[in-house]
Amino acid sequence: LGLRLVGKNQNVLQARLESQGVTMQAVAFSGDVLLQTMQQSCPDERKSDLVAALRGQPSGLRLDILYCPEWNEYNGRKSIQLKLADMRISAL
Numbered sequence: 001l002g003l004r005l006v007g008k009n010q011n012v013l014q015a016r017l018e019s020q021g022v023t024m025q026a027v028a029f030s031g032d033v034l035l036q037t038m039q040q041s042c043p044d045e046r047k048s049d050l051v052a053a054l055r056g057q058p059s060g061l062r063l064d065i066l067y068c069p070e071w072n073e074y075n076g077r078k079s080i081q082l083k084l085a086d087m088r089i090s091a092l
Contacts, residue, residue: 002056005032015084017065026067028084038089046089062090 001016001023013031017024028034042050052059067082 001053001058003035003053004056005035013084017063017082024082025072025079026065026082026084027072028087031084034084034087038087042089050089063087064090 001018003013003015006012006014009032011030011032013028013035015026015028017026039050046061049059049061053061064087065082065084066086067084069080070083072079072081
């Protein structure tokens with residue numbers, strides 16, 4: 001649903017992901033490296049979807065992700081988030 005780089009060095013990737021109607025927050029530390037790898041391997045026909053996702057716009061981008069669920073506690077709120085280990089653009 002959306003991807004963005006945050007943090008002092010713009011190296012933490014935050015993602016809002018949806019699967020089967022369930023929306024989850026995800027984070028990848030060193031996410032800039034993951035994003036760069038994904039951009040380099042992105043097929044030309046999917047580049048516009050990736051750009052749209054990075055702008056927070058609706059896109060047809062589908063990802064395969066490797067993650068570990070973890071607790072995130074921020075400002076007194078506790079929630080589950082996905083800690084991304086790897087990701088790639090899904091095959092069409």
